[in-house]
Amino acid sequence: MKRSDRLVAMTTYLTEHPMELISLPFFSETYGAAKSSISEDLVIIDRMFQEDGIGYLSSISGASGGVKYIPKVSNENSEAFVGQLCTELADPNRILPGGYLYMSDVLGNPGTIRNIGRLFASHFSDLELDAIVTVATKGIPLAYAVASFLQIPVVIVRRDPKVTEGSTVSINYVSGSSRKIQTMVLSKRSLQADANVCIIDDFMKAGGTINGMKSLLNEFQANVRAIGVLAEAEDEEEERVVDNYTSLVQIKNVDDNKQEIEVTKGNYFE
Template sequence: MKRSNRLVVLTDFFLENPRKHIQLPYFVELCDTTKSSISEDLDIIHAVFQNQGMGYLQRSTGAGGGVKYIPEFSQSNSIEFIEELRKKLEDPSRILPGGYLYMSDLLGDPKTVREIGRVFASAFSKVDIDVIVTVATKGIPLAYAVASFLNVPVVIARRDPKVTEGSSVSINYVSGSSRKIQTMVLPKRSLEDGANVCIIDDFMKAGGTITGIINLLSEFNARVQAVGVLAEADDDEEERVINKYISLVKISNVDIKQNKIEIQAGNYADTNLNRH
C-alpha cells in the first residue's frame, strides 16, 4: 500500500477508534507494509493531529507496546467554540415564557453536539473514565457525544423503571429547580461495581439533579471522576450544592421585559481539571 493510502487508512482508524490501544503488528498486516514504515506514518499523523489541535498519538514500547489516539481539542479551539456558543445563546429570540431559554436547536444539531462532546472529552482526557452517566433529559445527546470521543459506554438514569432493564436501584432526591422530591432509578446491570464515572448534563441550577445522580451512583460504589454541564445558572438565590464541575457557559441574566440575555463563558478555562 502506498504511503498516501496508508495515511488515509490509519487516520480514519484513529478517528473511529479513539483511546483504543493497538499494537503495531496489526497496522503492519492491515497496510501490508513494514514496521518501520508504519512508525514513520505514525510520526506524520501525530504531527498533523497536534498542528491541527485535534489531539495526539500516545505510543508505548516493549512487548505490549503500541499506539492509541487521544482526541484533545486545543485550548484555543475550545475557547473559540465556547465563544461562538455564547453568542448564539444571547439571541433574544431564545427567551421563552417564564424566563426559560430555548436550546433545543443547538442540542438537536449533530455538528454542535459533536463539538460540545469534543470539548468535554478534551477536558477529561487525562481522567480515568469507564462510563458516561446522564439523566433522561436533553443531556442524552451530549453524553453520547462525549462518550464517542472517550470511547466508553453511556448509562442513563431514568425517572421510572423500565421492565426491559430488569431490577433497578432507586433513590429520591430534591430537584434544584423545582425543589420537589423526585425519583431516579438505575438498572442493577448498568454499572460494574467501583466504576469510574463522568456525569454529563445539559443544565445545572442548584445542582440537585447531579447530587441525586451522585447519591444513586454511591449505591454501585462508583467513583465520580468528573462532572460536565453545558450551561449553569448564575442565580444568587440558589445555593450551589456541588462545586467540582466543568461548565461551558453561564447564564447570567434573562430579562423578559428588556428582551435581553446575558451569557458568560463558564469555568472551562480555569477549572483545575482542565489542561494547562
C-alpha cells in the same frame, strides 16, 4: 499502497478508534508496509493532529505496546467554539415565558453535539473513566458524544422504572429549582462496583438533579470522578449544591422584559 493513501487510511482508523491501543503489526499487516514505514507514518500523523489542535498519539513500547489516539482540543479551538456557542445562545429569540431559554436546536445539531463531546472528552481523557452517566432525556445526546471519544459506555438514569431495565435501585431527591421531591432509578446491571464515572448534563441551576445522581451512584459504590454541564445558570436566590464541576457556558442573566441574554464562557477555561 502508496504512502499518501496509507496516511489517509491510518488517520481515519485512528480517529474512529480514539483511546484504543493499536499495535504496529496491525497497521503493518492491514496496509502491507514495513513497521519502519508505519512508524514514520505515525510520526507524520501525530504532528498533524497536534498542529490541527485535535489531539496527539500516545506511544506505548513493549511486546503489548502500540499507539493510541488521545483526543485533546487546543485552547485556541476550544475558545473559538465556545465563543461561537455563547453568541448563539445569546439570541433574544431564545427567551421563553418565565425566563427559560430554548436550547433544543443546539442539542439537536449533530455537529455542535460532536464538538461539545470532543471538548469534554479532551478535558476528562486522563481520568481513566469506566462510564458516562446522564439523566433522561436532554443529556443523552451529550453523554453519547462524550462517550464516543472516550470509547466507554453510557449509563442512563431514568425518572421512572422500565420493565426492560430489570431490577432497579431508586432514590428520592430534592429538585434544586422546584424544591419538590422527585425519584430517579437505575438498573442494577448498569454499573460494576467501584466504577469511575463522569456525570454529563445539559443544564445546571442549583444542581439538585446532579446531586441526586451522585446519591444514586453512591448506592453502586461508584466513584464520581468528574461532572460536566453544557450550561450553568447563575441565581443569587438559590444556593448551589454541587461543587467541582466543569461548564462550557454560563448564563448570567435572562431579562424577559428587556429581551436580553448575557452568556459568558464557563469555568472550562479556568
